[in-house]
Amino acid sequence: QKEVEQNSGPLSVPEGAIASLNCTYSDRGSQSFFWYRQYSGKSPELIMFIYSNGDKEDGRFTAQLNKASQYVSLLIRDSQPSDSATYLCAVEAGGGNKLTFGTGTQLKVEL
Amino acid sequence: GAGVSQSPSNKVTEKGKDVELRCDPISGHTALYWYRQSLGQGLEFLIYFQGNSAPDKSGLPSDRFSAERTGGSVSTLTIQRTQQEDSAVYLCASSIRETQYFGPGTRLLVL
Numbered sequence: 631q632k633e634v635e636q637n638s639g640p641l642s643v644p645e646g647a648i649a650s651l652n653c654t655y656s657d658r659g660s661q662s663f664f665w666y667r668q669y670s671g672k673s674p675e676l677i678m679f680i681y682s683n684g685d686k687e688d689g690r691f692t693a694q695l696n697k698a699s700q701y702v703s704l705l706i707r708d709s710q711p712s713d714s715a716t717y718l719c720a721v722e723a724g725g726g727n728k729l730t731f732g733t734g735t736q737l738k739v740e741l
Numbered sequence: 742g743a744g745v746s747q748s749p750s751n752k753v754t755e756k757g758k759d760v761e762l763r764c765d766p767i768s769g770h771t772a773l774y775w776y777r778q779s780l781g782q783g784l785e786f787l788i789y790f791q792g793n794s795a796p797d798k799s800g801l802p803s804d805r806f807s808a809e810r811t812g813g814s815v816s817t818l819t820i821q822r823t824q825q826e827d828s829a830v831y832l833c834a835s836s837i838r839e840t841q842y843f844g845p846g847t848r849l850l851v852l
Contacts, residue, residue, distance in 0.1 A: 673845050
């Protein structure tokens, strides 16, 4: 079982819709959770991080964390073509701030 | 500098040669990480530095890989006797707390 799992996609949504990206993790001791966006040929860039159960909103992005279910998600409202990228879920556990990444979900926002 | 920088941006080498990859972290960031990303894959953790010491080297794939950090700043990842399976993008990240900021990466191609 992979430590951090994501559906590879592609996930296609029409422009203006809500995109929902999901991630599950295996280590119950995980403390910090991150969403990175990676455009093709570019390095990952941080979108959001979340530590506590519940929702955290930042502009069009909302991260949701449920530690009991070992589940973290990212919602993108009013999706734009510029949101088309691969979204990487990363989990920190075991100290040292070492991140374990999922393989990413490719999002395509269609006109 | 304003962000993490890496050099070279691209490196083509012949099988069996040694290569050195350099990372300049964000000024003041005490932690530095090396990851590897193969085509279409997620990020694979290689090694983590806190200051000049490396408390976690668990991701180094073989003894051909080594890394050092000097002055709590610049880090060098060295791959000896390169193999074709070493071809990947090598990403460096730095952090001062939990959030890691990535450099642009070095694309390594071993022929």
